[in-house]
Amino acid sequence: MSDTRRQARRAGIAALVGTTLEWYDFLIYGTAAALILNELFFPTVSPVAGTLATFATYAVGFLARPLGGIVLGSLGDRVGRKTMLVLTIVLMGVATALIGVLPTYDQIGAWAPVLLIVLRLLQGFGAGGEYAGAVVLSVEHGDQRRRGLAGAWAPAGFALATLLATGVFQLFLLLPDEQFRQWGWRVPFLLGIVMLAVGYFVRSAVDETPAFENAQRAEAVKVPLFAAVRRHPRSFFVVIGARFAENGFAYLFPVFAVSFLTGTLGLDESLGLTAVIIASAVQVAGVPLFGWLSDRWGRRPVYAAGAIASALWTVPFFLMLESRSPVAVVAAFVVGLGICYPAMLAPQAAWFAELFDTKTRLAGFAFAREIGSVLAGGFLPLVATALLAWSGHWWPVAVYLGLLTAFTLIALAAGPETRRRDIESPPVAPKVTTPQP
Structure with missing residues (x-):
């Protein structure tokens, strides 16, 4: 029992540290895109067009994430969670560090944005399974x-990465x-090498999970690449829909809103x-709290409360930004990003894992x-840009986020409550009966 607790602690720390370091790699691009990359890699266009182009390269990283999710997730379901996680941290650490030494448009012309897109794709592929x-x-x-x-260890790492x-x-x-x-x-990009070294060391010390080993012994047949979709089609679409509000607000606050403050409102x-x-x-403090509440009240009620609160906060959020008061701006971010958003992020982690069986859990979850x-x-x-x-105004952005929230609420209504589901027992082979004479 003590070894089980020790491994649980190691796994939690590995999830926290590894996720913090890897998502630092991914998110640092979003901050740079809002502040400087448009000037360095797209200097020949207008400021608005440069911002759009920079956010387009930001979106490119997301295009590679489903591919990384299905490929790396299937790898994790076949050879183990630990092996896959060590691979992802190497991929993202190297890609991030290379962005830090990338020549700009003034140095190599059009090759600069092309190489930036390639490295962003590599980042996205690694993030897809992480x-x-x-x-x-x-x-x-x-x-x-x-x-x-x-499950709150990993989303807390996402908050720490931000x-x-x-x-x-x-x-x-x-x-x-x-x-x-x-x-x-x-x-900040070159620090990706330091992140790589620390994350590799931490994750290498964790054992494989008992649930995976039990499933390997019980079902030795290799699972096809898209087996998670065929085995759990309802869960697959529920996860996609549930992501809409959570992921939309995840990038509204630290990416678009920062660009809105500087580019539109002219604030420092x-x-x-x-x-x-x-x-x-x-x-960081809110994530474990809402994860604990989801163990008591259920995954879906806590998730739904966070989605509704985030949507309702959108209008006050932009009004407080327009006040240009430093206190109001900070308060707007604290309520939106610090309180409403983690109510979605925290229960999501365990819920998505519980929606799939052990043999397809990682691929289904990640893909x-x-x-989404x-x-x-x-x-x-x-x-949003x-x-x-x-429109020249933020109201269409608020409407767009309201639509994303509606999709998430529909997905939550369609998904099952899973907090009491058994995810440790290996799959039971169907009984074969012999006809009696």
Whole structure:
């Protein structure tokens, strides 16, 4: 029993640390896209067009995530959760560091945005399997009576990654403007090598999960690549729909809203980053709380409450930003990103893992989740920027987020409640009866 608890602790820490470091790699691009990359890689177009182009390369990373989800998820279902998670951290760490040494448009012309897109695709491919793998590792190792709390390790890592990525950029923004544009923006990306080393060490120390080993012994037949879709079609579409509101708001606050503050309202870029840092610190505490509540009240009620609260907060959020008051701006981010959003993020982790059987859990979770990412979060900054440019106002953005929330509520109503589901027992082979003479 003590070894089981020790492995559960190691799995939780590996999920927290690994997810923090890997999503730092992915999110650092979003912060850079909102602040500097349009000037360095798309300098020949207007500021609005440059921002749109930069957010388009941001969306490209999401296009690779479903492919990474199904390929790396299937790998994790075949050879183990641990092996797959070590691979993802290498992929993302290398891609992020290479962005940090990438020549700009002034140095190599059109090849600069092309290479940026290639590295962004590699980042997205690795991210496609990372989060689902971290959640499954911690949920399968954790106390099965408190899977919501066990699954909260990985989403807490996502919150820490937002805090870390934004904080690092905030630090380098203290440099003189010319130095930041010459070399300061590169350092946060180069830190990806440090993240790679730490994450590799932590994840290498975790054992494979008992649920995976039991399933391997009980069912030695290799599962086809898209078996999760065929075995659990309802769960597959429920995950996609449930992602719409959660992922949309995930990229509204730390990406589009920061760009809105600086580009539209003309406020100092450090204010938006400071607001995201404070809100992310609140979110780190909120994730385990809402994960624990999902163990008591159920995954769907907590998730639905977070989705509705986020949608209702959208209008006050933009009104508080337009006030241009630093206190109001920070408060808007704290309520939206720090309180409403984690009520969706926390129960989602365990719920998505519980919707699939052990042999297809990682592939089904990762593939469906990343398709939802493409449809919602990946294009959110791009769509929101286009809507803002078209209307000159934020109200179409609020309507768009309301539509995403409606899709999520429909998916929540269609999905089952799973907090009491047994996910440890291996699949039972059907009984074969011999006819009696």
